[in-house]
Amino acid sequence: MAEASSREVTRIMVGVNESSIKGYPNPSISSKGAFEWTIQKIVRHNVNAFDLLFLHVQVPDEDGFDDMDSIYASPEDFKNLNQRNRISGTHLLEYFVNRCHEIGVRCQAWTKLGDPKEVICHEVKRLQPDFLVVGSRGLGPFQKVFVGTVSEFCVKHCECPVITIKRKANETPQDPVDD
Amino acid sequence: MAEASSREVTRIMVGVNESSIKGYPNPSISSKGAFEWTIQKIVRHNVNAFDLLFLHVQVPDEDGFDDMDSIYASPEDFKNLNQRNRISGTHLLEYFVNRCHEIGVRCQAWTKLGDPKEVICHEVKRLQPDFLVVGSRGLGPFQKVFVGTVSEFCVKHCECPVITIKRKANETPQDPVDD
Numbered sequence: 001m002a003e004a005s006s007r008e009v010t011r012i013m014v015g016v017n018e019s020s021i022k023g024y025p026n027p028s029i030s031s032k033g034a035f036e037w038t039i040q041k042i043v044r045h046n047v048n049a050f051d052l053l054f055l056h057v058q059v060p061d062e063d064g065f066d067d068m069d070s071i072y073a074s075p076e077d078f079k080n081l082n083q084r085n086r087i088s089g090t091h092l093l094e095y096f097v098n099r100c101h102e103i104g105v106r107c108q109a110w111t112k113l114g115d116p117k118e119v120i121c122h123e124v125k126r127l128q129p130d131f132l133v134v135g136s137r138g139l140g141p142f143q144k145v146f147v148g149t150v151s152e153f154c155v156k157h158c159e160c161p162v163i164t165i166k167r168k169a170n171e172t173p174q175d176p177v178d179d
Numbered sequence: 180m181a182e183a184s185s186r187e188v189t190r191i192m193v194g195v196n197e198s199s200i201k202g203y204p205n206p207s208i209s210s211k212g213a214f215e216w217t218i219q220k221i222v223r224h225n226v227n228a229f230d231l232l233f234l235h236v237q238v239p240d241e242d243g244f245d246d247m248d249s250i251y252a253s254p255e256d257f258k259n260l261n262q263r264n265r266i267s268g269t270h271l272l273e274y275f276v277n278r279c280h281e282i283g284v285r286c287q288a289w290t291k292l293g294d295p296k297e298v299i300c301h302e303v304k305r306l307q308p309d310f311l312v313v314g315s316r317g318l319g320p321f322q323k324v325f326v327g328t329v330s331e332f333c334v335k336h337c338e339c340p341v342i343t344i345k346r347k348a349n350e351t352p353q354d355p356v357d358d
Contacts, residue, residue: 010220037340041189041309046225130220131342155334155343161216163310163342164334 025091030135204270209314233288
């Protein structure tokens with residue numbers, strides 16, 4: 001068992017989104033928290049044993065996004081983005097790819113268009129990570145009625161183990177629906 | 180961040196129970212699976228970075244259990260158990276402590292009496308592990324009506340991140356409620 005594990009890395013998918021307060025390219029408080037938790041508690045210094053797969057799902061809108069097929073794996077991959085993509089989802093991924101580069105852990109990052117909860121489960125099915133990490137605002141039942149929660153859907157429906165990292169109480173913005 | 184993580188270990192609580200088919204001292208298929216997954220995918224060879232905390236909650240019954248306050252951390256701790264405890268929950272813990280000893284990862288294991296889902300959440304509150312791993316039989320909604328699921332309760336109510344490891348399809352016994 002222990003011997004088998006040395007042959008291949010553990011692939012962790014991390015669902016990330018933009019801040020509802022600061023917009024692109026800033027990550028939401030809960031995605032940043034989920035990522036940092038994964039590094040601090042799981043990867044630790046064992047950077048060669050893990051691959052991080054960052055998925056950002058962008059809800060289609062008029063400021064549409066035209067670079068859906070690229071994969072980003074190092075800070076250099078972001079150098080030639082045009083202005084349109086810089087203000088959109090791709091630039092969000094740069095934050096996480098840069099952090100991985102600093103830490104020395106391998107990663108891939110990409111964006112998909114669609115309904116986040118559906119697309120995350122679809123990408124899990126396609127890529128079969130060992131587990132999925134998602135952040136959560138930790139909303140109460142009343143607040144959830146209005147905003148839905150991607151994390152609860154993923155826990156129920158994704159075809160891999162899912163770990164939900166709740167936002168720290170001291171990082172909750174004035175309006176807890178913000179992130 | 181990365182530097183901070185080197186100062187302390189990641190504490191993983193693992194909820195374990197006995198096999199409904201083979202009884203004590205055999206672990207259930209899903210607890211064994213959850214443990215092996217944790218070693219293979221999270222701990223890997225980084226054995227000094229993790230502490231495993233095994234909690235077995237025994238539902239009180241007539242074959243009651245009289246050694247509730249001991250903590251077991253090495254194979255030697257099980258040598259002087261009396262016959263009554265050998266056939267009960269304590270002996271189940273020996274399986275996991277022995278495996279940790281073989282692998283070289285630090286662990287503690289203990290048994291509590293009560294309702295598993297309530298006690299697990301209570302112990303999480305008391306010990307504040309970094310996260311909790313629980314196995315699950317992966318039952319469908321119809322089957323769950325009759326048996327309840329500890330893992331779903333823990334995901335909702337425990338005060339730490341929870342990762343549920345579903346039993347592999349090829350390990351499902353003839354009656355999927357068995358484990």
